[in-house]
Amino acid sequence: MRSKDIVKKAKKFCIETTFAYPLVVKSGYGCYIEDVNGKLYLDFNSNVCSCPIGYNHPEIIDVIRRFVGVGAHKIAGQDFYNEEAVELAEELVRITPRNLNRVLLINTGAEAVENAIKFAFRKKGPLPGVSCTNAFHGRTLGALTFTDSKAVQKKNYPEINHEIIKFCTRGNDPEINGLEELIEREWIPAFVIVECIQGEGGYNVASKKFIKNLRKTSKKYGFPLIIDEIQSGLGRTGKWWSFEHYGIKPDIITSAKALQVGAVISSKEYDPREPGAVSSTWGGGGRIDLAVGLKTIEIIKHEKLLDNARKIGNYIKKRLKEMKNRYQIITDVRGLGLMIGVEFSKEIYKDIIPKIAFKKGLLLLGCGRKTIRIAPPLIITKEEADKGLDIFEDIIKHLKR
Numbered sequence: 058m059r060s061k062d063i064v065k066k067a068k069k070f071c072i073e074t075t076f077a078y079p080l081v082v083k084s085g086y087g088c089y090i091e092d093v094n095g096k097l098y099l100d101f102n103s104n105v106c107s108c109p110i111g112y113n114h115p116e117i118i119d120v121i122r123r124f125v126g127v128g129a130h131k132i133a134g135q136d137f138y139n140e141e142a143v144e145l146a147e148e149l150v151r152i153t154p155r156n157l158n159r160v161l162l163i164n165t166g167a168e169a170v171e172n173a174i175k176f177a178f179r180k181k182g183p184l185p186g187v188s189c190t191n192a193f194h195g196r197t198l199g200a201l202t203f204t205d206s207k208a209v210q211k212k213n214y215p216e217i218n219h220e221i222i223k224f225c226t227r228g229n230d231p232e233i234n235g236l237e238e239l240i241e242r243e244w245i246p247a248f249v250i251v252e253c254i255q256g257e258g259g260y261n262v263a264s265k266k267f268i269k270n271l272r273k274t275s276k277k278y279g280f281p282l283i284i285d286e287i288q289s290g291l292g293r294t295g296k297w298w299s300f301e302h303y304g305i306k307p308d309i310i311t312s313a314k315a316l317q318v319g320a321v322i323s324s325k326e327y328d329p330r331e332p333g334a335v336s337s338t339w340g341g342g343g344r345i346d347l348a349v350g351l352k353t354i355e356i357i358k359h360e361k362l363l364d365n366a367r368k369i370g371n372y373i374k375k376r377l378k379e380m381k382n383r384y385q386i387i388t389d390v391r392g393l394g395l396m397i398g399v400e401f402s403k404e405i406y407k408d409i410i411p412k413i414a415f416k417k418g419l420l421l422l423g424c425g426r427k428t429i430r431i432a433p434p435l436i437i438t439k440e441e442a443d444k445g446l447d448i449f450e451d452i453i454k455h456l457k458r
């Protein structure tokens with residue numbers, strides 16, 4: 058079997074990272090991925106929220122075709138201009154509140170976070186930064202400092218000066234004002250960074266009060282609130298950005314994954330405005346990815362995928378809540394739009410359910426300690442949702458308590 062051979066070779070030559078199961082991708086169509094053996098899988102995680110419009114969309118294929126024969130399809134995009142980067146920056150400003158109107162395009166999510174915190178340090182000096190328990194902001198050393206998801210991600214890696222406050226999912230949490238209390242006890246930080254809905258950390262939804270308190274405190278003491286929208290952004294929760302559910306406006310946001318490239322979108326106040334303060338060779342220069350990112354936004358708009366994320370997301374949540382009533386091993390169902398977490402009573406379920414699902418043609422991924430993420434492409438239909446949920450329920454039904 059081709060996939061077995063490829064996995065064997067990968068184990069020999071490639072460094073072990075985070076492979077969940079032996080899926081060797083060949084192609085994709087709609088919400089399905091085909092592996093190199095010709096088996097089709099229904100994708101319930103969208104390549105970790107990176108493929109919001111699924112696979113082989115004709116408008117995306119047209120964009121990619123446009124670059125055949127162009128030659129300079131990838132350039133040093135922060136040393137030389139290209140139209141795709143400028144168009145994408147303009148579109149990002151269009152779908153973002155008016156105060157966020159300066160864009161830095163970069164490669165990955167972690168790099169977006171690195172640059173966002175550099176914007177803050179540039180203005181505020183080398184003060185400590187603040188992030189939250191269970192946060193995931195990436196794996197480069199700066200971003201990793203502010204990550205608090207799993208011990209294995211951090212062991213022996215040095216950190217910059219920081220403090221971690223509790224991520225509060227309940228309005229009545231005694232630590233709901235943790236940032237202000239930290240400042241009263243210690244110091245004013247350079248920034249606070251938070252995911253409104255934590256991704257890798259367990260699909261935990263922040264309480265409205267918690268996010269509003271972060272906004273209030275950072276305004277009061279004059280440092281930026283950075284919202285990491287790398288997993289939750291670009292329509293995943295049924296709005297362009299997850300912070301829109303919270304009635305606040307951040308000073309800086311980060312995007313990546315669904316956008317195909319990384320981006321920092323900042324208010325003018327935190328734009329470093331100093332040539333050389335930030336840059337990167339390939340940042341803003343992968344013209345195919347930039348054009349696909351722009352087309353992705355256009356498709357989300359004209360196919361009304363924000364509405365679909367809300368509608369199908371609510372339907373999936375309803376079915377999952379019914380399952381929770383039937384099967385005691387499900388302890389919680391939470392999320393917004395098509396960013397839904399199903400928490401189980403034991404860690405083992407998070408690990409074995411995706412493996413069993415893989416054999417049955419459904420692609421799932423775990424997150425946090427005991428949670429499975431349900432995050433299909435935003436184009437998913439009710440019929441496809443039902444198909445995946447039927448497989449999911451069939452697995453749960455047969456698990457011993």
Ligand SMILES: Cc1ncc(COP(=O)(O)O)c(C=O)c1O
Pocket residue numbers: 105165166167168170193194195196252256257285286287288289313314
């Ligand atoms: C919220 C969040 N921030 C940052 C990152 C890092 O992004 P990347 O893997 O593109 O470096 C991720 C990736 O999962 C993420 O979910």
